[in-house]
Amino acid sequence: MQEKQFSIATTFALEELPKELMIHGFAERTPFVPSIDPDYQFRKELLSDLLAWHMLGGIEGLYLSGPTGSGKSTLITQVAARLNIPVQRVTAHSRLETPELIGHYALVDGSMSFMDGPLTTAMREGHWFLLDEIDLLDPATAAGLNGIVEGSPLVIPERNGEMVHPAAGFRFIATGNTAGTGDQTGLYQGTMRQNLAFMDRFWMVEIGYPEQEQEKLILAKVAPGIPEGVRDGMIAYATEVRKLFMAGQLEVTLSTRTLVRWAKMSEFFRPLANQGKNPLQHALERALTFRAEPETRSSLAEIAQRIFG
Secondary structure (H helix, E strand, C coil), X not given: CCEEEEEHHHHCCCCCCCCCCEEEEECCCCCCCCCCCCCCCCCXXXXXXXXXHHHCCCCCEEEEECCCCCCHHHHHHHHHHHHCCCEEEEECCCCCCHHHHHXXXXXXXXXXXXXXXXXXXXXXXXXXXXXXXXXXXXXXXXXXXXXXXXXXXXXXXXXXXXXXXXXXXXXXXXXXXXXXXXXXXXXXXXCXXXXXXXXXXXXXXXXXXXXXXXHHHHHHHHCCCCCHHHHHHHHHHHHHHHHHHHCCCCCCCCCHHHHHHHHHHHHHCHHHHHHCCCHHHHHHHXXXXXXXXXXXXXXXXXXXXXXXX
């Protein structure tokens, strides 16, 4: 793939930066390049970390940790989308094994052929490899990726020990709700403490929920038909729910993803007001409340009543 230099200021709408500050990507889009979300709002401090890692060659892995729905994976895919970088994306689980990432034999046109897995494809083609929810992965399986994370070649035993050397542009990226130390809060069932030697091979970036001013910009873009005062109330509601969630008083939280869903649904359901229904409440139930326990539903309704009246 032919490389291309992109202006960071122009590409990521950071007008305060000099336009001659460049970063490399690719000239053409391929099927594995994520779609651009024109409403996405980059957070400068997080973007700075990611671009610094990319510009230094990504010779170590990148690990993004943070609460659910805080935008870990979306940050990766939206940067890749704007730089035309193909991404191989896999969601980890406790039963995921290395062969699923490397590849397997399959029947093709009447004969058995080896089909590359997403990790092998990323290494051969110079793509980014994104492993979501890595803290759900068995630590023994994760430790088997030690060499790959730091740039060593991949050995495929099924192909007589073929060695796949990482092509230029290959990067290993992981996301998790914990920082690899396991879950001490009980909020993220199934996560496991990861091997220290494995975690030592990553740059660590912690991602929280956006600041209120950032979320105001997000809601203004995705739901411009909702009055500004109502959008501000939705953000205040989200902030309070998150605090209670982090304190262990609620089993659900209102992530930025859920906040956007609530706003879009509220705008869509506005005609219900003509039928005597509350569109905001109707949307909140479907975006968040219906997945909560009965006692929590009452608490969520009380918070909404206090903020919106």
